Amino acid sequence: MTEPDVTRTELADADATRRLGRALAGLLRAGDLVVLTGDLGAGKTTFTQGIGAGLGVRGQVASPTFIIARVHPSLTDGPALVHVDAYRLGSLDEVDALDLDASLDESVTVVEWGEGLVESLAEDRLEVSLRRPRGGAGTLGVGGSGPARAASGEDEDASAGTRVVELRGVGPRWAGVELPVVG
Numbered sequence: 001m002t003e004p005d006v007t008r009t010e011l012a013d014a015d016a017t018r019r020l021g022r023a024l025a026g027l028l029r030a031g032d033l034v035v036l037t038g039d040l041g042a043g044k045t046t047f048t049q050g051i052g053a054g055l056g057v058r059g060q061v062a063s064p065t066f067i068i069a070r071v072h073p074s075l076t077d078g079p080a081l082v083h084v085d086a087y088r089l090g091s092l093d094e095v096d097a098l099d100l101d102a103s104l105d106e107s108v109t110v111v112e113w114g115e116g117l118v119e120s121l122a123e124d125r126l127e128v129s130l131r132r133p134r135g136g137a138g139t140l141g142v143g144g145s146g147p148a149r150a151a152s153g154e155d156e157d158a159s160a161g162t163r164v165v166e167l168r169g170v171g172p173r174w175a176g177v178e179l180p181v182v183g
C-alpha cells in the first residue's frame, strides 16, 4: 500500500496562491476533480482563479455563492472549468443534475467547501486544504531573523496574508503524480 502524495506549501499572499493554482492547472485534465476546503476567506476562490488562468478559460473566476456552479469554457481546446459552491449541495450528483453546458467528464471540476462531501465523491480526487497558520511566527519562522525582529512587531501585518496549503492526491489517478510545491 502506498502513501498518498502530500505537499505542504506556505503562501505569502494572494498572488502566491494564484501562482500555485496555475502550476497545478498544468497537471489537470478532463474528468479531474479538485476539492477545496478551508474557512471563510481562506483563499479557495483565489486558488481557483489561478487554476482558471492556467487552464486558459473564459470569464472571471469569482465566488460561486448563490449560483451553485459556473461553467468557464476553454479558450483553446482544453477542458472547461466547472466551479462549484458545494455549501448547499448534498452530493456531486446534484451538480450533474443541474444540466450544465459541460459534463463533468469533459471538465475540470473544482468544488469549494467540500468537507462534508468527501465521502460521496469519486475515489479519484485532489484535496486542497487552505488555512491561516495559527500560533504566530513560531510555526513558520524557521530560518527567519529571530526573536529580535519578531519582537519589533514589524512582521504583524506582513504575516496577515500568509496561508498554508496542503495538496493531497487520492486514488489511482494521482498515484505517483508529483504535485507542485510552488507556483
Ligand SMILES: Nc1ncnc2c1ncn2[C@@H]1O[C@H](COP(=O)(O)OP(=O)(O)OP(=O)(O)O)[C@@H](O)[C@H]1O
Pocket (backbone or CB within 6 Å): 011, 012, 013, 014, 015, 016, 017, 038, 039, 040, 041, 042, 043, 044, 045, 046, 047, 063, 112, 160, 161, 162, 163
Ligand atoms: N495567501 C493568500 N492566499 C489567498 N488569499 C489571500 C492570501 N492573503 C490574503 N488573501 C485575501 O484573502 C481573501 C481570500 O478570499 P477568497 O474569496 O479566495 O476565500 P474563500 O476561501 O473562497 O472564501 P469563501 O469561504 O467566502 O468562499 C482575498 O481577499 C485575498 O486577497
Ligand SMILES: [Mg+2]
Pocket (backbone or CB within 6 Å): 044, 045, 046, 063, 064, 112
Ligand atoms: Mg470562495
